[in-house]
Amino acid sequence: MPLNRRTFLGSTAAAGAGMALAGGATVPAAADSRDRDPERYSFTVMGTTDLHGNVFNWDYFTDKEYDDTAHNDIGLAKISTLVNQIREAKGHRNTLLIDAGDTIQGTQLSYYYAKVDPITAKRGPVHPMAQAMNAMEYDAAALGNHEFNYGIPLLRKFEKQCDFPLLGANALDAKTLQPAFPPYVIKKLRVTHAADVRVAILGLTNPGIAIWDKSNVQGQMTFSGLEEQAAKWVPKLRSMGADVVIVSAHSGTSGTSSYGDQVPYVENAATLVAEQVPGIDAILVGHAHSEIAERRVVNKETGKEVVLSEPSRWGMRLTTFDFELVEERGSWRVESVSAKVLNSNAVEEDPKIANLLIDEHRKAVEYVNQVIGTSTATITTVDAPWKDEPIIDLINHVQAETVKAALAGTEWAALPVLSQASCFSRTAAIPAGQVTIKDAAGLYPFENTMEARLLTGAQIKDYLEFSARYYVQTPAGGPVDTSRLTNAQGTPDYNYDAVSGLTYDIDIAKPVGSRIVNLRFEGAALDPAAKFVFAVNNYRASGGGNFPHVATAQQLWSNSDEIRNTIINWVQAAGTVDPAQFASVDWKLTRDGTPVF
Numbered sequence: 203m204p205l206n207r208r209t210f211l212g213s214t215a216a217a218g219a220g221m222a223l224a225g226g227a228t229v230p231a232a233a234d235s236r237d238r239d240p241e242r243y244s245f246t247v248m249g250t251t252d253l254h255g256n257v258f259n260w261d262y263f264t265d266k267e268y269d270d271t272a273h274n275d276i277g278l279a280k281i282s283t284l285v286n287q288i289r290e291a292k293g294h295r296n297t298l299l300i301d302a303g304d305t306i307q308g309t310q311l312s313y314y315y316a317k318v319d320p321i322t323a324k325r326g327p328v329h330p331m332a333q334a335m336n337a338m339e340y341d342a343a344a345l346g347n348h349e350f351n352y353g354i355p356l357l358r359k360f361e362k363q364c365d366f367p368l369l370g371a372n373a374l375d376a377k378t379l380q381p382a383f384p385p386y387v388i389k390k391l392r393v394t395h396a397a398d399v400r401v402a403i404l405g406l407t408n409p410g411i412a413i414w415d416k417s418n419v420q421g422q423m424t425f426s427g428l429e430e431q432a433a434k435w436v437p438k439l440r441s442m443g444a445d446v447v448i449v450s451a452h453s454g455t456s457g458t459s460s461y462g463d464q465v466p467y468v469e470n471a472a473t474l475v476a477e478q479v480p481g482i483d484a485i486l487v488g489h490a491h492s493e494i495a496e497r498r499v500v501n502k503e504t505g506k507e508v509v510l511s512e513p514s515r516w517g518m519r520l521t522t523f524d525f526e527l528v529e530e531r532g533s534w535r536v537e538s539v540s541a542k543v544l545n546s547n548a549v550e551e552d553p554k555i556a557n558l559l560i561d562e563h564r565k566a567v568e569y570v571n572q573v574i575g576t577s578t579a580t581i582t583t584v585d586a587p588w589k590d591e592p593i594i595d596l597i598n599h600v601q602a603e604t605v606k607a608a609l610a611g612t613e614w615a616a617l618p619v620l621s622q623a624s625c626f627s628r629t630a631a632i633p634a635g636q637v638t639i640k641d642a643a644g645l646y647p648f649e650n651t652m653e654a655r656l657l658t659g660a661q662i663k664d665y666l667e668f669s670a671r672y673y674v675q676t677p678a679g680g681p682v683d684t685s686r687l688t689n690a691q692g693t694p695d696y697n698y699d700a701v702s703g704l705t706y707d708i709d710i711a712k713p714v715g716s717r718i719v720n721l722r723f724e725g726a727a728l729d730p731a732a733k734f735v736f737a738v739n740n741y742r743a744s745g746g747g748n749f750p751h752v753a754t755a756q757q758l759w760s761n762s763d764e765i766r767n768t769i770i771n772w773v774q775a776a777g778t779v780d781p782a783q784f785a786s787v788d789w790k791l792t793r794d795g796t797p798v799f
Contacts, residue, residue, distance in 0.1 A: 240528050240529050240530065241393065241395065241396040241528070241529040242526070242527065242528050242529070242537075243391075243393045243396065243399060243526075243527045243529075243534070244292075244296070244524065244525060244526050244527070245292070245296040245297060245298070245391055245399065245401075245524075245525050245527075246288060246292050246296065246297045246298075246522050246523065246524050246525070247297070247298045247299075247300060247401075247448060247484070247486075247522070247523040247525070248284075248285055248288060248297060248298070248299045248300070248520055248521065248522050248523075249299075249300050249301065249302065249450070249486040249511065249513060249520070249521040249522075249523070250278075250281055250299075250300075250301045250302070250513055250517060250520060250521070251301060251302035251303060251304070251346075251452070251486065251487070251488030251489075251512065251513055251514075251515070251521075252302070252303070252304040252346070252488055252489065252491055252514075252515035252516065253278060253301065253304065253305050253308075253331065253515075253516060253517055254304055254305070254307060254308025254309060254312070254348070254515065254516055255305070255306060255307060255308040255309035255311050255312025255313075255330075255331060256276045256277045256278065256308065256309055256311075256516045256517050257277050257278045257279055257311060257330055257331070257334050257555065257559050257562075257563070258277045258279055258311075258551070258556065258559075258563055259275045259276055259277045259279070259280055259551065260276075260277070260563070262309050262310035262311060262566060262567070262570050262640060263310070263570075263627075263630070263640050263643060263644035263647070264629075264640070264644075265567065265570065265571060265640055273547060274514075274518045274545075274546075274547055275517075275518065275546050275547035276516040276517045276518055276546070277516070277517045277546070277551070278331075278334045278335070278338065278517055278555060279334075279551035279552050279555040279556045280517055280546035280547075280549060280550075280551055280552075281338075281517045281520050281546055282334075282337075282338050282551075282552035282554065282555045283546075283549040283550060283551065283552045284520045284544050284546060284549055285299060285338060285520065286552060287549070288522065295391065295392060296391065298341045298389055298391075298401060298403075299338065299339065299340050299341055300340065300341055300342045300343065300344075300403055300448070300450050300486060301335070301340060301342075301343035301344065301450065301486075301488075302343075302344050302346070302450045302451060302452050302486045302487060302488030302489075302512075303343065303344045303345050303346025303347075303348075303349065303407060303408075303450075303452035303488050303489070304346030304347065304348045304349070304452065304488065304489070305331050305335075305343060305346060305348075305349060306329060306331055306348070306349055306352070306356075306357075306360055307348040307349070307351045307352065307649060308348065308516075308647070309566075310566050310569065310570045310639075310640065310643060311330055311562065311563065311566040312329075312330070312331065313649075314562075314565060314566045314569055315327060315329050315330060315562070316352045316356055317352075317764075318569060319565070320356065321356065321359050321360065321363065322355055322356050322359050326359075327562075328363050329359075329360050329363055330559050330562045330563075331360075332360060332363035332364050333558060333559060333562075334555050334558065334559060335364065335366070336363075336364065336365045336366075337554065337555060337558055338555065339365075340364075340365075340366045341366055341387070341389055341403070342366050342367050342369055342387050342389075342403045342405065342450065343364070343366060343367075343368055343369065343405070343450070344368075344369050344370065344405035344406060344407060344450040344451065344452050344486075344488070345368055345369065345370040345373055345383060345405065345407040345452065346407065346408070346452040346488060346489065347407065347408045347410055347411045347414055347415065347452065347489070348649075349368075349407075350411050350414075350415040350418050350419055351415060351418070351649040352418075352649065353418045354418060354419065354422060354423070361383075367383075367384045367387050367405075368383055368384070368405070369383060369384055369385060369386060369387065369403065369404070369405020369406075369450065370382070370383040370384075370385070370405050370406070370407045371385035371386065371404055371405060371406055371431040371432075371434075371435050372406050372407060372409070372425055372426045372427065372428060372430070372431040373407050373411075373423055373425055374423060374424050374425070374426060375422075375423065376421055376422050376423055376424050379424070382423050383405075384405070385404060385405065385431075385435055386402055386403060386404045386405065386435060386439060387402075387403050388400055388401065388402045388403075388439070388442070388444060389401045389402075389403065396529055397529070397532065397533070397534070399445050399446065399527060399534050400443050400444050400445050400446070401444070401445065401446045401448065402439040402442075402444035402446065402447045402448070403448050403449075403450055404432065404435050404436065404439065404447065404448070404449045404450070405449075405450050405451075406428045406431060406432060406449060406450070406451045406452065406453065406475070407425065407452045407453075408425070408452050408453055408469060408489055409425040409426065409427060409428070409465050409467035409468075409469065410425075410459070410460070410461055410465060410469050410746075411423075411425050412424065412425050412465055413461050413464055413465060413744045413745040413746060413753075414741055414744060414746055415744075416740075416744045417651075417740060417744075417760075417762075425465075425467070426467065427466075427467035427468065427471065428451060428453050428467070428468070428471040428472070428474070428475050429468075429471060429474050429475050429478050429479060430467075432449060432475045432478075432479040432482070433478070433479050436449075436479050436480070436481040436482055437481060439481075440481050445527065445533065445534040445535075445536070446483050446525060446527070446534075446536055447481055447482050447483055448482075448483060448484050448485070448486065448523070449472075449475060449482055449484070449485045449486070450485075450486045450488075451471075451472045451475065451485055451486065451487060451488065451489075452488040452489045453468075453469065453470055453471045453472050453475075453487070453488070453489050454469070454470030454472060454487065454488075454489050454490030454492065454512075455470060455472045455473045455487055455490065455492070455494065455497065455510060455512070456470040456473075456490070457470060457471065457473055457474055458470055459748075460697070460746070460747060460748060461745050461746065461747075461748050462745075462748035464745045464748065464753065469489075470489065470490060472485050472487045472510060473497075473499055473510070476499035476501060476508035476510060477499055477500070477501060477502050478501075478502065478503075479501070480501050480503045480504045480506075481504075482501075482508050483508065483509070483525070483536050483539055484508065484509045484510070484511070484523045484525075484539050484541070485508060485509070485510045485511075486511060486512075486513075486521060486523075487510050487511065487512035488512065490512065491514065491515040492512050492514065493512065493513070493514040493518075493519060493543060494510060494511055494512040494543075495511060495541065495542050495543045496509060496510070496511055496540065496541040496542060497509070497510040497511070498510075507539075509523065509539045509540065509541050510541075511523065511541035511542075511543065513543050514543070517546055518545070518546055518547075519543040519544060519545060519546065520543065520544045520546065521541060521542075521543050522541065522542055522543075522544065523539060523540070523541045524539070524540050524541070525538075525539055526538040526539075569639065570638065570639045570640035570643065571638050571639070571640060572638060572639050573636050573637065573638055574637055574638065574639055574642065574770055574773050574774045575636075575637045575773040575774060575776065575777050575778060575779060576635060576636055576637060576777070576778050576779070577632050577633060577634055577635065577637050577778070577779040577780075578634065578778060578779065578780045578781070578782070579592075579634050579780075579781055580631060580632065580633050580634045581593040581596070581631065581632045581779075581781055581785075582629075582630065582631040582632075583625050583627060583628050583629065583630045583631070583645075584628065584629075586625040586628070586700075587625050587628065587684075587687075587688045587695060587698070588673075588684055588687055588688065588791055588798070588799065589790070589791075589799055590700060590786075590787045590788055590789050590790065591785075592781040592784070592785035593630065593631070593632060593645065594623050594624075594625060594700050595702060595781070595784055595785045595786065595788075596632070596645070596769070596779065596781075596784060596785075597621075597623035597645060597646070597765075597769065598621040598622070598623045598700070598701075598702035598703075598737075599621075599702070599784035600765075600768060600769050600772045601621040601623065601652060601737040601765065601768070602619045602620070602621040602702065602703065602737050603772070604652060604737070604761070604768055604772075605619050605621070605652070605654045605735060605737040605759065606619050608654070608759045608761070609654065609735065609758065609759060612758075614654075614656070614735055614758050617656075617733055617734060617735045618703060618723070618734055618735065619654075619703060619734070619735045619736075619737060620657075620662065620701055620702065620703035620704060620734050620735070620736050620737065621701065621702045621703060621736070621737035621738075622699040622700070622701050622702075622736070622737070622738050622739070622742065623699065623700055623702070624695060624696045624697070624698060624699055624700070625695050625696075625698070625700075626645070626646060626647055626648065626695065626696055627644060627645075627647060628695070629644075630644040630645050631644070632645075632779055637773055637779060639770055642766070642769050642770045642773055643766050643769075643770065645766070645769060646764070646765050646766040646769060647766075648696075648739075648741070648766075649764050649766075650739035650740055650741050650764065650765050650766075651739065651740045651760070651761055651762055651763060651764055651765065652737060652738070652739060652740070652760070652761045652763075652765050652768065653737075653738055653739070653740055653743045653757060653759065653760040653761070654735050654736065654737055654738070654757070654758040654759040654760070655735075655736045655738055655743055655752055655755040655756065655757055655758065656733060656734075656735065656736070656755055656756040656758055657733075657734050657736045657751060657752065657755055658730065658731060658732065658733055658734070659723070659728045659729050659730045659731060659732040659734070660730035660731070661750070661751040661752075661755070662701070662704070662728070662734060662736070663718060663721060663728065663730070664750045664751060665699075665701070665749055665750060665751060665752065666701060666706060666708075666718045666721070667714075667715055667716070667717060667718050668749050668750055669697075669698055669699045669701075669749070670708045670710075670714070670717040670718060671690060671691065671693060671714045671715075672688055672689065672690060672693045672697070672698035673687060673688060673690055673708065673710045673717075673791070674686060674687055674688070674690045674710070675690075675710060675711065675712070675713060675714070676710045676711060676793065676798075677711055677793070678711045678793035678794040678796065679793075682798055687710075690714075696747075697747040699742070699749070700788075700789060701788075701789075702788055703723075703734075703788075704721065704722060704723045704728060704788065705720070705721075705722045705723075705788045705789065706718055706719070706720060706721040706722070706788070706789050707719045707720045707789065707790055707791070707792045707795075708789065708790070708791050708792065709791075709792050709793065709794065709795070710791055710792070710793060710798065711792075711793040711794050719792070719795075735758060736752065736755070738752060739765060740760070743757070
């Protein structure tokens with residue numbers, strides 16, 4: 203029977219599956235297979251991940267066709283063309299199409315239908331990603347962590363608008379500890395003159411949701427480990443007659459976690475699932491935004507290989523898993539699995555998808571091109587990863603002003619306010635002249651909100667030392683290559699914070715943990731016991747990046763509005779962005795006391 207997603211919550215775990223027949227009615231297997239060669243069957247599972255609201259090959263922050271140094275293309279309209287080609291070559295009924303999560307957040311198109319013309323409104327629109335994925339006939343999608351950015355009500359509305367199940371075996375109802383979403387779906391593929399092939403798709407999401415979207419999920423959902431839930435569900439799927447088990451996991455392959463030990467479950471656990479849980483044939487990997495055409499992992503219990511593939515992000519790639527099956531004693535055995543990725547820049551957009559959503563696209567473009575003010579100078583993030591740049595100062599200035607205003611009249615009003623900000627994009631810019639929503643929004647592509655936490659001078663020093671691990675240790679005297687200076691040990695740009703309100707140097711010739719020198723507040727050495735209000739985004743405040751002290755610090759204030767909107771509103775109110783009013787060089791890189799730049 204098909205799974206009724208709308209009534210799933212509260213159902214028993216055993217009922218959390220759907221069975222769908224692809225290609226028509228079942229053809230009974232031959233009564234006696236001794237007089238013929240074994241039946242063979244091949245089929246293909248296509249996979250996407252981390253689409254992040256991309257339908258078109260379009261960058262809403264630059265308002266032009268997307269391009270990068272590798273000349274990648276993006277968007278479901280491109281992916282749809284690849285999907286159509288494979289269905290034509292293999293036969294539609296011999297294919298499945300799945301996704302590994304992070305679908306409804308990431309572009310101004312998806313933001314528009316979450317906040318400007320929300321799908322949750324009475325008689326609200328259908329989400330563009332639901333429209334596109336329904337038209338492409340997706341069979342299932344795992345939940346990603348960014349699905350929870352706009353809150354559970356919007357996610358539930360998106361779920362209702364999808365013609366396919368959103369899977370999350372480890373997303374549990376906080377009260378019942380039963381799955382809050384369907385754990386799996388079983389698809390039946392019709393085989394001529396043989397039994398149907400039963401393909402189980404198990405969905406797993408990321409345990410980090412408990413940290414990153416704490417305000418949206420606390421008390422409503424909990425998120426257990428991928429290995430634990432896979433070990434629970436895979437044997438059940440096999441006992442239910444699944445011939446093939448595929449996991450769609452919003453979890454990378456590295457075996458590491460960005461949140462340290464704040465959550466007792468691994469963030470990037472796909473390899474661990476393959477190694478530890480027997481009975482899995484393939485894993486569609488997501489979350490890490492990596493391109494992995496094919497990786498084979500040996501299961502430690504059975505010695506069998508599990509094939510992993512991750513198709514990058516944003517619709518740049520499409521994974522294809524090709525399965526070869528052989529019939530043995532009336533049942534199917536997986537004989538081989540192989541995977542590869544296809545590049546969406548090799549094809550044109552599918553006009554069916556493009557035409558379907560052209561009106562939604564135009565509305566988003568009109569929205570981001572609204573003029574909100576002017577700027578006296580062009581400011582960019584080009585050098586922001588290694589220099590104190592006015593464009594990052596702008597973020598910190600807006601945050602500090604907002605927190606000061608919020609705390610006025612409270613017992614914390616007299617404390618100095620510090621602020622943290624990251625360089626989220628190395629291509630963001632505020633141009634001289636007219637400033638639009640897309641310009642301001644480009645500074646803050648994430649849906650973070652703002653908080654104020656109470657920290658001491660000593661804790662601020664620890665925080666800065668942790669942030670400074672972002673730089674590769676570089677001895678004094680030699681040349682500095684900025685292309686190799688940052689992202690040490692894989693630290694992403696969004697996990698390096700510049701802090702305003704005090705001055706300091708980062709000595710990159712020194713080892714991690716002893717790089718912050720000349721740390722001063724109002725010209726004097728920072729008092730370790732002094733108290734400060736710290737303006738910080740909710741991702742960091744909830745433990746994202748595993749920065750010290752801030753997650754356990756006292757919360758003085760919080761706001762539900764996105765920082766992006768706070769910046770937009772500030773520009774509208776100020777009328778003019780003038781770096782002379784807020785920019786200053788508060789930190790710099792040095793080597794043995796000598797400035798690097």
